[in-house]
Amino acid sequence: MKTEIGSSSDVITGRCACGAVTYSANGPFRPFVACHCDSCRRQSSHFVAATRVAGDCLTINGEENLKDWRATDDATRRFCGMCGSLMFWAPDSKPTVSIFAGSVDKPTGIPLGWHIMASEKGDYYEIDDGTPVYPNGSGIA
Ligand SMILES: [Zn+2]
Numbered sequence: 001m002k003t004e005i006g007s008s009s010d011v012i013t014g015r016c017a018c019g020a021v022t023y024s025a026n027g028p029f030r031p032f033v034a035c036h037c038d039s040c041r042r043q044s045s046h047f048v049a050a051t052r053v054a055g056d057c058l059t060i061n062g063e064e065n066l067k068d069w070r071a072t073d074d075a076t077r078r079f080c081g082m083c084g085s086l087m088f089w090a091p092d093s094k095p096t097v098s099i100f101a102g103s104v105d106k107p108t109g110i111p112l113g114w115h116i117m118a119s120e121k122g123d124y125y126e127i128d129d130g131t132p133v134y135p136n137g138s139g140i141a
């Protein structure tokens, strides 16, 4: 299973739905990981997917428009305070930032890697895209 895509010379850009928050980030990028946990489903209305970069590889414009929410006591979720778009997830334990897939401009160049927290998924859909499915975490941060 490939856990890193691209290199430090690769760049992705993205924005929230209203454009108040934009960003660019340098690789390497983790494949998009889909999270089916209860918090992600409630906040997003379905499930989320996110890539991940080193924290110092992310440049945010309009950061003052971000609002923070801590669903758990070990990470901060950041979303646009104007339009509500989910943007970033930052764990306290290490200097990385996860970037929510829907905010990334196409072409992303990043594949979907695997699914986590499938034990908390909604009861109205199946996970059947052929990528690995983990009931809880993958063990790969
Ligand atoms: Zn916005």
Ligand SMILES: [Zn+2]
Binding pocket: 035, 036, 037, 038, 039, 040, 041, 117
């Ligand atoms: Zn989640």
